[in-house]
Amino acid sequence: MEKVWDCIVIGAGPAGLSAAVNLRQRGKEPLVLSAGDNLLRKAERVDNYLGMPGLTGGEMMDRFTDHARQLGVEVRLAQVGNVMPLGDTFLVNAGGEILTARSVILACGVSKARAVPGEEEFLGRGVSYCATCDGMLYRDRDVAVWGLGPNAPEEADFLASIGCRVHYIAAKKPPHLADGIPFLEGRLEAVEGSQTVERVRVGGSIVPVTGVFILRASVPAGALVPGLPLTEDGYVCVDRRQCTEIPGLFAAGDMAGQPLQVAKAVGEGLTAGLACAEYLDGASR
Ligand SMILES: Cc1cc2nc3c(=O)[nH]c(=O)nc-3n(C[C@H](O)[C@H](O)[C@H](O)COP(=O)(O)OP(=O)(O)OC[C@H]3O[C@@H](n4cnc5c(N)ncnc54)[C@H](O)[C@@H]3O)c2cc1C
Known part of the structure; x- marks a missing residue:
């Protein structure tokens, strides 16, 4: 039991x-x-x-x-x-x-940590802090993972395993990030959309996603x-x-x-x- x-x-x-x-x-x-x-x-x-x-x-x-x-x-x-x-x-x-x-x-x-622009506005409408809790909502979709906490690479791996197309954002590529996950060097600058998340900004570029997982240590x-x-x-x-x-x-x-x-x-x-x-x-x- x-x-x-x-x-x-x-x-x-x-x-x-x-x-x-x-x-x-x-x-x-x-x-x-x-x-x-x-x-x-x-x-x-x-x-x-x-x-x-x-x-x-x-x-x-x-x-x-x-x-x-x-x-x-x-x-x-x-x-x-x-x-x-x-x-x-x-x-x-x-x-x-x-x-x-x-x-x-x-x-x-x-x-x-200070919230990034759009983080609070889209919390629960595309922004999540927990891949295990919300991952299934984004199956077959593009999602961004901003890896700040120690478990972030494993969480990104989990999202990829359930069928999410993951874009991993971090200042430095983690050594154990799975091979098939594209890595974007930089920081999450903004989360944007209308009713729900439509894109994120990273290092001056725009990445179209419907979900963003902000994985801080706290x-x-x-x-x-x-x-x-x-x-x-x-x-x-x-x-x-x-x-x-x-x-x-x-x-x-x-x-x-x-x-x-x-x-x-x-x-x-x-x-x-x-x-x-x-x-x-x-x-x-
Ligand atoms: C540089 C620095 C110097 C300081 N100097 C002093 C000083 O001289 N005197 C003084 O009195 N105070 C000082 N402080 C403040 C002091 O560190 C804090 O007041 C104290 O640590 C607060 O204790 P806490 O247990 O509430 O939180 P913390 O010590 O912050 O511990 C939080 C714990 O929660 C864990 N955690 C967070 N989120 C999650 C989660 N989702 N799941 C699982 N675990 C989680 C963290 O890993 C950590 O173990 C200083 C702080 C800093 C940063």
């Missing part, structure tokens, strides 16, 4: 790992999914985290990760495309594999859980216990708002972990 996790934590930064550690302390079995390294690893020196001055961001992340692993937390490399709440369980699309959990904690940080919160209420600044709306409007769904760290700092992410991870453990205990009674 398919495994049902107590909680799937999306993100292995300070917030996600803190949530997972506190779930373990409460005897729960979380699975942490991570799309790859987090931004903190780029910090040369972190001086404002209590009791650990002078560490590099990488050293700090290694300590956080070791702590979680010592407590038996499983951390898996997988980019989540979307989360579907089904009442008392959630389906989580982790790089094409569908996982089931009784609760979900969103701890995905913030995307530093997915905007609103696209991850469709209909999830966000603040005006695009952060996930949560209460003081990190609960979202959806029962069993929590959010912590940078994605839940300012200040975007490690100590706040760790604290919110703790609060979300404890609130989630309480939710699981209540739900199992």
Whole structure:
């Protein structure tokens, strides 16, 4: 029978790992999914985290990760495309594999990427962040893949395998891009069309496509859980216990708002972990 996790934590930064550690302390079995390294690893020196001055961001992340692993937390490399709440369980699309959990904690940080012109306007009308979720809609059609995340070549391969004519856009050709997929060097400059997507602009040229898959390492919160209420600044709306409007769904760290700092992410991870453990205990009674 398919495994049902107590909680799937999306993100292995300070917030996600803190949530997972506190779930373990409460005897729960979380699975942490991570799309790859987090931004903190780029910090040369972190001086404002209590009791650990002078560490590099990488050293700090290694300590956080070791702590979680010592407590038996499983951390898996997988980019989540979307989360579907089904009442008392959630389906989580982790790089094409569908996982089931009784609760979900969103701890995905913030995307530093600025939307390209047309991206928001055509979201759901040709623009997608998840090849596995939406690929079938574009069978036998021309699609562009803008490969920014680590899984993008595999996703392009998947689209080609189901019959899409894929044009792969990236600054550099990935070594494992499948032979039959044409490569366009550059960046996605604009998505254009009328009712739906009709073309994209790349390095001054126009490529006619009906779909464009923008595959960044992080997915905007609103696209991850469709209909999830966000603040005006695009952060996930949560209460003081990190609960979202959806029962069993929590959010912590940078994605839940300012200040975007490690100590706040760790604290919110703790609060979300404890609130989630309480939710699981209540739900199992
Ligand atoms: C250069 C730099 C220097 C900094 N210096 C400091 C400092 O000195 N002091 C300080 O307090 N803060 C500092 N910060 C800020 C700090 O890094 C963040 O506040 C903190 O990392 C937020 O933690 P988080 O867990 O919310 O998100 P993140 O650390 O951003 O982690 C997000 C996680 O989610 C994963 N993820 C995202 N989308 C998906 C998806 N769709 N599926 C699966 N996984 C996903 C990512 O791979 C990552 O593991 C700095 C940041 C940068 C970039």
